[in-house]
Amino acid sequence: MFNIGDEVSVLDEAIDGVVVKVEKDQITIETTDKFMMTYFVKELIKINKTSNLDYFNSSSNLDKIKLDIQLSRKQIELHKKLEKVERGIPEFDLHIEKLVKNKNGLSNYDILNLQAETAKRHVEFAIKNRIPKIVFIHGVGEGILKAELDFMLKRYEQISFQDANYQKYGLGATEVYIKQNTSK
Template identity: 45%
Template sequence: MRFKIGDTVAVLDDVIKGEVVAIKNNKICIESTDGFEFDFNENELVLIKENQAELSKYSDLKNEDLLEKIHETSPKKHTPKFKSTIKQDQIPPMEVDLHINQLIDSTRGMDKIDILTLQMDTAKQKLEFAIRNRFPKIIFIHGVGEGVLKTELEYLFKKYQVDWYAASFKKYGLGATEVYIYQNTKK
């Protein structure tokens, strides 16, 4: 078994995330973030080593602030004096996961309108951040669901100088939209 009690896991083909609470008869029982217990086979789960919030905690900082923050937190080592050879078009696009369980810990007391409003506010904030900081592309992971969030995102995109299309099916499945941001546009 590669999982142990207390591990944080996510279900591969669903938006369920939780903590391993028991292992019995080759089944792994997890308690979801909503408090429900589910049994899964080992091959249906993936171990989460770091929370997405931890991975993207610097995403709202400006580039200079980010470099300064990384420099402060990284151990003092001899840094090589060379310039990166990565070209602008080789930089991977910024990804924003709009699944509600990635944005907040609990949806208790929220109805569907509250959830959609939070997701749209996050999308608008991240899109404007990408425009301000001259990111060429941004990917919004919205999931498949009933298509309400995807439709609302398209209304949002129409307000900006951007093009959007389905993101890589191989990487994201049907639940993501890639946005290309036009730079230096005259209004």
């Protein structure tokens, strides 16, 4: 069941490690803190590589995962198209913690202005570089930043916007679509 090199987690404790020794019903692990500890088999659970999100992000690993459900060729092609489209959409997190190292000394007015100016720069960049869609993550909060974003975005004729995908972002994001002018 357990092999040397397997990543494991200890049940009922916040300890993870790698199996270094297997003896009957006892397993010795090296914890992430470099301690050697021995547990009974029933106290450990193997951490599958598939629980690591980076494993799924690699397209080569996606091909290796065997699906229990057989998909039709049409469904597979549609999934690949959607994956390509969704992968290239720029997302910008406007939470103040993502914009500055230290927010101490900034008033609410300063924070809102910084967030709005950041959003405006991203919109201008998207228009200039003909990026068709961007997403702003603003959070739910009291709705002040969202209202400011809506006010700013309404000033652009070539822009339409809506709440972003609820399943992916909840209520805290806005999708911005830039209509491309084909005639110059």
